[in-house]
Amino acid sequence: MRNPARWAARLGLTAAAVCGPLTGAAHADPATGPAALHAPSALVLTTGHGESSATVTPERAVTLSCAPRAAGTHPNAVAACAELRGADGNLDALESRPGVWCTREYDPVVVRVDGVWQGQYVSHERTFANECVKNSYGASLFTF
């Protein structure tokens, strides 16, 4: 977990159906029929200092809605949604930008994402060695 390049891989939810990766796509459900034209994508992103959201106090929290259009209190909702879609919703695909240098200080920061992505419940968290390392990943999604 002290490796900033690895997901903390701590899914906060117990039920398997709620724990799908952030890659779910809208699909027809036999019980409810075809999915709506815009499967809902509405998230809350939080960040706090510590190794796990189980022990930290969330210091900042923003909303991010990506369907039918980008919106929310995220400071750059349009870019954040584009980044998520570009990664096919897979946060693991967000990599550290080249040319960013950070100290090796261990002052962990945890980012947590809860809500719905393309019609599927999601709950993820990712822990970084420090704030600089967090901000070096992706372009705008984690910068709030």
Added chain:
Amino acid sequence: MRNPARWAARLGLTAAAVCGPLTGAAHADPATGPAALHAPSALVLTTGHGESSATVTPERAVTLSCAPRAAGTHPNAVAACAELRGADGNLDALESRPGVWCTREYDPVVVRVDGVWQGQYVSHERTFANECVKNSYGASLFTF
């Protein structure tokens, strides 16, 4: 669980610190000092047909941010935030409006709330016997 007036009382998260009721208030944390002037309150509300979010596909999802001001894709964010604050963040305090009549048909609907309320992680869900019963609770919070 077939009693619509009862919380499903199914907290989706495992860690105790993430499972506090929706009544958390901003407080000073010994590790991080006094809370910010506006402790974050950012939520995702979802609804779907079924008894539990572990098995349903979320049909609708909206964001609701209540600090520093009401915002989000919730169709009535101002009223929804006022309702939450009026209940001191306690969803259990939302009662069925008098004079609303619903059939006793059992076609359960689950409402789920995830995110941060006044600086504390929250994850709750509440199951109602049918859509009419859901809409009879509170004024605007569940109407999205």
